[in-house]
Amino acid sequence: MTQSRRLRWAVPAVVAVTVAGAVLATSAAADPTPAGLAPRTAAELLADLAAPTTDALSGTVTETADLGLPELPGSAAGSLGPLTLISGTHTLRVWADGPSRSRVALQGQLAEYDVVRSGRDVWTWSSEKSGAAHLVLPERTTAPPLPVDVLGTPAQAAAAALAAVDPSTAVTVDDAVTVAGRAARQLVLTPRGSGSLVGSVRIAVDASTNVPLRVQVFAAADTTTPALEVGFSDISYSTPDAALFTFTPPAGSTVTEIAAPAAPPGPTSGPRGPRPTVTGTGWTSVVELSGVDVAALTQGRPQLLDQLTTRVAKGRVLSTALVSVLLTDDGRVLAGAVPPAALEAAA
Template identity: 35%
Template sequence: MAPYESDESITASETEVPRGRRRAARYVVPLAVTGVAVATIGLVPALADSGSPDLPEISAEQLVQNIAESDTEQLSGTVRINTDLGLPDLGGLESGLFSGAASGGDGGEGSAADPSTRLTELVSGSHTLRVAADGPDRQKVSLLQEAAEYSVIHNGKDVWGYDSRSNEVHHSTSGGTGEAEDVPATPKDFAEEALKAVDETTSVTVDGTARVAGRDAYKLLIKPRQSGSTVGAISIAVDARTWTPLKFTLTPAAGGAAVVDAGFTQVDFGKPAASTFDFTPPKGAEVTEQDAAEQGEGGFEPGEGDLPFTPGEDLGQGAEGMDTIGEGWNAIAVLDTGGEGIPSGEEVGGDFGGFLDSLGDKASGKFGSGTVFKTRLINALVTDDGKVYVGAVTKDALVKAADSHR
């Protein structure tokens, strides 16, 4: 059978995805990329499709159901991450910001092995990961670097971060509550969030077949029906035997390269060796212990990554002062900071001031004036009186929302 396209489109009622979780996903998917939420480990991009295998036809509804019912808990493999938010060249500022974050931002009190800060480097560029999982209590993700490696190991209640370059170790405990604290490590994590976004504003179709990491796969295509969203389409390659997502690609409405291209280059669905998840701090390593109180104040937890609020009808209940305008993929989160907006790059000065200016465009309307900070996916309007409008929508949509919210 030749590659095929299905005209069949499904809606929220057919996918049986909880409504509140669907709305949250519209923010989680793009904002997880921008803010490196989802512990950023979840960004697992991949190689291009190779071939179009001959597979039996399947409906979009059945493919979504198969993904939801997949019981894959054991795997290992190599993943390629390519993330292109369209951020300007920081001229060295980027590495300075990240190293400052890794040291606690105060001159060196933090650990270079702390996952909550170290993994922010995955927000841009290309990276290679080795991943392994054996159920909800054992996962390992290793970020391969030139002559070095950074790993996060979750084994039972223990979460270890290890930076081979600095020989530093970060240790915390996850509480051992199982799947809720699972370390995201494969395209399945992103696929699940994308499927939660399916409702009447979304088109879901089967878009032919592909070969990914040497395995036959169906391609599921998710597209907003609404205009004004910066999200063009989400493509998910789904393994035809295990129904595990192998590749996740998010392309912007404006065209060009994918914002996130996530997929396996090699995968094995066998049980990883138990020793894969063993970890003992190397001799001479500097070990930082993160106590429970620190973890409750923003420390890393495996599986962490959803936004600290639920968009849609529940948005205002999750964060004080939060509101929402619009619905579907065009929903815009609104926050009144009570402040005086963002200072201009000229006011800030230095490299960071130049960075602010490179991101921002001046905007004005009935709401007054402000600055739109932009990426290829997420745009945010910060008004001079301290209101923030943010969403995966165009600049014009943000200005219109601000005008209507006066």
């Protein structure tokens, strides 16, 4: 459980470092604004994203992942939950009211997985397992302008893409688009150098509210079809019913209390053991976590390793269109938006 909690901190770090790296070397050119929108520079769009004019919304989000992963049978993929999002197309319902009240429901054909936050209380609920988990966030947690600490939303993806700012990325604007019936400007992040699996990231920003409406990540090997896309298909800025953010486990359900991490992971060891370290910069950064029980990560489904990874000299490699992960034989996990050979060299 300790290793699992540390990996939950490592995953957003991998995304932020390897799919981000936005630089403030902005383009002076504005988008052609076919919808008649006032021109905005890339610098202005970056400022817009940091200052949404509303913190209440609800809508439907479609998430599509085409990462080149093999199709998993139901028994291997497990129940509906975050792991489900790594492949295929999925629908989520999203509600938010302020920086600390949010709800996301990942919907399946016969099941639903919910993440509900109200203040410091966070609940997850699986209808398949009739199980709930409860987490109390530390008091020092500061919330972003919109709730980005929930599963699979455009705001979450945009925040990850903009989390690291350095000179490794060109930031420009592209043609205005319409997303979920809303006029939106597009911010484009493109790696300046070579070596990254990511070709570009496009963020569609609502022209009226500055809310991220869609994020598309293109692989360097295919710049025409997004390898990962998360975006609203419909959206409303009306304040959701407050009852949506109150969760009570149904009678007869199993409830698990989860201890919050003592602190976000840093480059040194702490009371909870080794923490992730980062080597390199920008789009070719590599995140490493040591002391990992790889067998425990499969949660009783060891066939996942055989189906998702390939044996290499130092361990096993998971290779996707955007990110590679190396599980070494000595209990380390290395990940980055780089080819597997780069991870082996880093190891």
